[in-house]
Amino acid sequence: MLVGMTIDANLLKECCDAHGVSGHEGEVRNVFRRVLGRMGEVATAGAGNIVCERAGAWPRVMLAAHMDEIGFLVQSVGEDGFLSIVPIGGWWNHTLLSQKVVVKTRSGRKVRGVIGSKPPHFLPENQRNSVLPIEALFVDVGAASADEVAELGIALGDPVAPGVELEAFDMPHRWVGKAFDNRAGFYAMLEVMRGLEGCELPNTLIAAGTVQEEVGTRGARTVGELAEMDCAIVLEGPPADDTPGFAGSGRQGVLGKGAQVRMYDPTAIMNPALVELVRRTAEENGIPFQMTVRRSGGTDAGALQFVGPGVPCVVIGVPTRYIHAHHGVLDDRDLQAVIDLTMALVKKLDAAAVVSLTDYESLDA
Ligand SMILES: [Zn+2]
Structure with missing residues (x-):
């Protein structure tokens, strides 16, 4: 039996251990179906993306997590x-x-x-x-x-x-396993949906498991057809930079320091108003977070931003050491911070908040 804090270690293990190389995400889709099936209408199409839509008011808010691993x-x-x-x-x-x-x-x-x-x-x-x-x-x-x-x-x-299975390190909160990019983000998405079950929301919430991110955000390019969204929160397992060799002051992804909020990478300039809303939400709720501007890398936000007339996106991630290798290391307090921050953010994304993200008349005044 795995022991976590508020983490559902068994579900985390199921997510991470699932065999889901890009284009072969079936085991991860099955976890999605099993956990989210009762929470809304589940649909798959075309490329293999899967969505669960919780009926509600406008706007349509998407949580997106890629299911594939390298x-x-x-x-x-x-x-x-x-x-x-x-x-x-x-x-x-x-x-x-x-x-x-x-x-x-x-x-x-x-x-x-x-x-x-x-x-x-x-x-x-x-x-x-x-x-x-x-x-x-x-x-x-x-x-x-x-x-x-x-x-x-x-x-x-x-x-x-x-051929790696999730294990707890001897130090509390630390885990070693495969595919934290992006099963950490995927697990967080499931927990956000579970955490909000029965809670009245000011929006229609859509959880999207996307395919083939690791080979060029191929699933995300098509998921808009399944779920025309007005705003997207991408949940990820991005690289940490807190190991030997990194200068102390430049670190933006330190294990145990909270949710990583990505403002920029070469594939996406996040909507500034949405980034600001995330920052305010974290501060108001006392949730630890780390703002990040990345010189390299990319996420599904790079594709989701082009859906329809353009979609405001932000990336919230669990900093992970040694991503794109057999063994990653993460801290479950960061995972919890991502879940808490995303839940608080979703509750705030009502019609007025989402309209304001792209109300350029007012933003430019
Ligand atoms: Zn990823």
């Missing part, structure tokens, strides 16, 4: 039983070697493997100290031939995810 697909199967893999999403090759993975076959079977390479003993001097390209790596599932791989049910195109 991973691999089986690219080819060698005669000797080793699998070549193609990366899905932004891996950093430093982190790949010797990591456990799980191949999910078409029948749903999960086959364990490990990422291997030729050992340094057999590499020329110049290659020993450089990072091996993905083409030089392979997945070893223990098979000795292509026939044995086929007997396991593995075929070309099968998704491969990190």
Whole structure:
């Protein structure tokens, strides 16, 4: 049994451990259905996005969390039983070697493997100290031939995810697991919906689980067709910058310091009035937060901002160490801060508040 604070550790584990490489998000969609099914009308379409709409007044407020994680697909199967893999999403090759993975076959079977390479003993001097390209790596599932791989049910195109399960660190509040980008944001979205169940809201609230964010916000580009929204809150698991090597004063994502409110990254300039509303809401409610301006990266906000006539967006995230690797580390107090802040914000987004976000006559006066 996992022990958290107010965190539902079992649900968090279910979210993080789900096998959901971009384009293969079915297990995460099922968690969405199970948890949110009773809360509103659930629909899926086209790309695989899933939404749950809670009937209510105008405006239409969207919570968006991408369901996919970075991973691999089986690219080819060698005669000797080793699998070549193609990366899905932004891996950093430093982190790949010797990591456990799980191949999910078409029948749903999960086959364990490990990422291997030729050992340094057999590499020329110049290659020993450089990072091996993905083409030089392979997945070893223990098979000795292509026939044995086929007997396991593995075929070309099968998704491969990190073979990592969520665990509590010995220090309170700290967790290690895979796919916090973005199952932390996804979990927060489920908890916000659960937390607001039965609560009267001044809006129509839509929870959206989007697909294929990690390969270029592909799901978010189409989710507006399912749920024409007037405003979007993107929930994420963005990178922390509090490890050795970062200058103290420039840190904007420190574990335990609260929800990260992203004002900018190269894909989206967040609506300033919405950012201000988030800041005020956090201050009024005593919720810890960290404002962030990022030089790189991007989220679903980059796509959602283009829906219809344009949609005011903001990104609220749980700072996560070592994202885009097999093991991330987060602090569940930040997760709680994201949930609390988002719930408080949703309660404030009534017609007047949402109109004011894009009332440029007044904003410019
Ligand atoms: Zn993400």
